[in-house]
């Protein structure tokens with residue numbers, strides 16, 4: 042279990058990578074979560090402000106060309122967490138608020154938190170009645186027991202257990218927390234994108250991209266729940282589909298993911314586009330366009346009824 046920071050009600054925030062993934066707690070109370078780079082790789086740890094800047098660099102492209110692809114897993118997780126009329130929901134690392142808009146259409150009262158103000162501006166346009174705040178998921182700006190449900194769609198990875206502890210704090214006893222992550226590698230249609238990203242990224246960003254996939258391995262997410270003091274409820278998988286009309290639009294869409302930003306800075310947009318085009322070309326079918334089918338895993342944990 043994590044400990045609270047010495048002089049604060051909030052949990053101590055640690056530096057992390059652009060996926061919002063790895064974090065560490067040097068010299069602090071509670072377990073030290075090492076920067077979990079693959080063997081021999083250096084992990085670059087960045088703050089949430091830099092992370093938000095990377096994710097917000099091409100905010101409209103992310104919002105409209107990518108984010109809706111996760112609809113299948115948005116519905117799967119909202120079904121399993123019981124999101125419906127009157128649910129007080131917090132979506133953590135909510136991006137441009139597509140998932141929050143799905144929940145709002147179910148009748149939920151939605152709040153969202155993200156590191157990128159540019160993405161949040163779109164979230165507010167999508168759900169004007171929502172309460173969207175910029176900030177760090179390791180220090181949520183919400184009171185204890187404020188929500189029935191907290192979710193995070195590919196925002197909380199292995200190494201981010203501190204953010205799960207925060208989710209648990211803001212959800213009432215008996216409420217639930219659900220997160221998603223990449224599913225089985227053999228069902229990850231986006232693998233060519235990730236492989237190309239690794240090739241193009243500065244060395245100190247590579248291991249974060251490699252490691253966030255680790256969250257889906259059997260037992261990893263269950264351990265994350267346990268470490269955060271959540272009781273395991275259920276785990277499953279759902280399909281997500283990127284659908285784009287041609288290769289140019291696909292490259293533009295993939296360039297909007299936060300971790301593409303350091304790769305583009307590293308090699309320039311033209312080289313990024315050339316390498317991505319070759320990586321994605323096999324997925325293009327004349328007359329149909331690009332359809333990339335991937336699997337997300339999801340897991341749900343319950344906040345214990347008492348003994349917080």
Ligand SMILES: C[S@@+](CC[C@H](N)C(=O)[O-])C[C@H]1O[C@@H](n2cnc3c(N)ncnc32)[C@H](O)[C@@H]1O
Pocket residue numbers: 057059060061088089092093096097108111133134135136137140154155156157160176177178179193194195196299
């Ligand atoms: C993979 S995107 C997921 C966005 C959205 N949940 C979705 O389903 O498309 C990760 C998001 O995490 C946000 N993020 C990264 N680090 C964060 C942090 N420390 N606190 C809050 N948000 C963070 C980014 O700005 C980005 O919107």
